[in-house]
Amino acid sequence: MRIGIVEYGVGNLTCVHNSFYNLGFDPEFVSTPEAVLAVDRLVLPGVGTPQPALAGLAERNLGEALNEAVVDKGVPIMGICLGMQLMCETLNEYGQHKGLGWIPGRSVHLADLGVTERTPHMGWAQVTPSEGVSSPLSDIGGRLWFYYAHSFVVQLDDAAHQAASSTHGAPFTAAILKDNIFACQFHPEKSQAKGEKVLERFVEWEP
Amino acid sequence: MATPVRIIPSLLLHNKRLVKGVAYRDYRDAGAPASTARIYDAQGADELTLLDIDASKEGRAPDFATLKNVAEECTTPLTFGGGLRTIDEASEAIASGADKLSLTTTAMDDPSLITAVAQRFGQQACVVGVDLQEISGSVSLYDHRTEKVLGGDVEAWIDEIQDRGAGEIRISFVNREGARSGFAIEALSRLRERIRIPLLIEGGPGNLEHVDDAFAVGMDGLVLGTMLIFSDNNIVQIKRHLEARKRPIRNW
Numbered sequence: 001m002r003i004g005i006v007e008y009g010v011g012n013l014t015c016v017h018n019s020f021y022n023l024g025f026d027p028e029f030v031s032t033p034e035a036v037l038a039v040d041r042l043v044l045p046g047v048g049t050p051q052p053a054l055a056g057l058a059e060r061n062l063g064e065a066l067n068e069a070v071v072d073k074g075v076p077i078m079g080i081c082l083g084m085q086l087m088c089e090t091l092n093e094y095g096q097h098k099g100l101g102w103i104p105g106r107s108v109h110l111a112d113l114g115v116t117e118r119t120p121h122m123g124w125a126q127v128t129p130s131e132g133v134s135s136p137l138s139d140i141g142g143r144l145w146f147y148y149a150h151s152f153v154v155q156l157d158d159a160a161h162q163a164a165s166s167t168h169g170a171p172f173t174a175a176i177l178k179d180n181i182f183a184c185q186f187h188p189e190k191s192q193a194k195g196e197k198v199l200e201r202f203v204e205w206e207p
Numbered sequence: 208m209a210t211p212v213r214i215i216p217s218l219l220l221h222n223k224r225l226v227k228g229v230a231y232r233d234y235r236d237a238g239a240p241a242s243t244a245r246i247y248d249a250q251g252a253d254e255l256t257l258l259d260i261d262a263s264k265e266g267r268a269p270d271f272a273t274l275k276n277v278a279e280e281c282t283t284p285l286t287f288g289g290g291l292r293t294i295d296e297a298s299e300a301i302a303s304g305a306d307k308l309s310l311t312t313t314a315m316d317d318p319s320l321i322t323a324v325a326q327r328f329g330q331q332a333c334v335v336g337v338d339l340q341e342i343s344g345s346v347s348l349y350d351h352r353t354e355k356v357l358g359g360d361v362e363a364w365i366d367e368i369q370d371r372g373a374g375e376i377r378i379s380f381v382n383r384e385g386a387r388s389g390f391a392i393e394a395l396s397r398l399r400e401r402i403r404i405p406l407l408i409e410g411g412p413g414n415l416e417h418v419d420d421a422f423a424v425g426m427d428g429l430v431l432g433t434m435l436i437f438s439d440n441n442i443v444q445i446k447r448h449l450e451a452r453k454r455p456i457r458n459w
Binding site for chain 1: 210211212213248251253254275278279280281282283284301302303304305306307326327328329330331332374375403404405427428457458459
């Protein structure tokens with residue numbers, strides 16, 4: 001099983017790498033189209049803002065290879081935080097940007113959902129998996145606390161793509177599931193035992 | 208449920224060891240960084256803060272090697288700071304495994320660093336520390352490098368930190384560090400009104416009641432040092448106490 005963590009110049013890839021490694025896997029960093037197409041599982045992490053992230057993917061010519069792997073070949077992929085937002089059609093943060101377009105929907109600021117709580121939303125929140133959706137989050141059991149650090153959230157066009165929700169003043173999409181695409185707004189790599197479980201489940205996942 | 212208040216152990220780094228002091232001096236050894244972080248991780252700390260307390264004083268880059276060691280096995284969000292002066296140093300900290308960066312004196316030297324860090328790594332990654340000293344009822348900014356109280360306007364600085372795009376503010380009362388007399392509740396409550404981003408508070412608690420009292424401030428996180436290191440308290444006990452008082456904390 002080859003796990004490729006997409007390296008495109010932004011974000012904290014070290015933590016994602018360490019988490020998989022400590023679970024007994026040997027993840028690779030993939031930063032070329034060839035490398036993206038050579039692995040069995042893809043992880044698209046992301047911290048920061050859309051513009052440098054999208055520029056980072058473009059500079060390395062990764063957009064097309066990711067499309068081929070995820071859309072044509074059906075390679076399971078997990079997006080984390082900004083990585084999840086990049087999978088949408090549109091991102092609205094410091095301007096409007098075109099995303100990878102796999103998930104019908106857009107990123108919006110929590111305030112646009114009517115949230116009056118302080119942002120960024122930083123800290124832990126409980127996650128409620130959607131009923132009837134089978135994802136790496138299903139059946140983990142116990143209280144599902146996960147760590148968040150974000151101001152923007154994904155607004156889905158199709159509620160059927162929501163794999164889980166959390167609340168920060170108002171409910172928002174905590175995780176997405178569409179075919180071979182799984183993504184979470186929280187950071188499993190920073191969520192102690194429950195987070196490790198999600199990463200492990202993702203590796204075992206057969207969509 | 209309200210977003211839980213985070214319990215955040217403070218790890219102060221000095222010559223590759225952890226230390227803890229009183230009023231930012233008289234430091235005592237407090238253990239090895241990586242193994243201590245692992246213990247807090249296992250106890251259910253909500254975040255960790257690791258600060259190189261000598262880097263800015265000595266005008267050098269912080270100890271990235273120790274950061275890397277700590278981050279390697281840490282499954283808890285990690286904030287790193289101490290002497291980060293440039294975007295390159297900030298990048299190296301992120302690459303070494305930090306999730307968030309903390310700027311204190313270097314933000315005062317160059318406030319544009321706040322904006323640069325927030326734009327590059329996201330607002331959520333930019334924590335600005337504010338060191339305060341209480342002198343006969345009034346509160347002043349403090350520079351630990353020179354051990355001097357500064358003349359600047361505390362409230363204006365707090366406004367500027369937010370206007371420049373910081374994602375979180377950590378207010379530390381220097382004179383209360385290690386004093387075990389409780390948080391500066393009144394002063395913190397007053398400052399809270401000006402702060403629209405998450406607020407972490409540090410300095411003063413010596414027992415479980417002090418920690419419970421802190422909730423009057425309306426903060427988002429409690430940064431704890433002495434109380435965890437040189438007393439019989441641990442994170443599990445603190446959380447159990449707060450849960451019994453119906454405080455919003457992460458339980459499991």
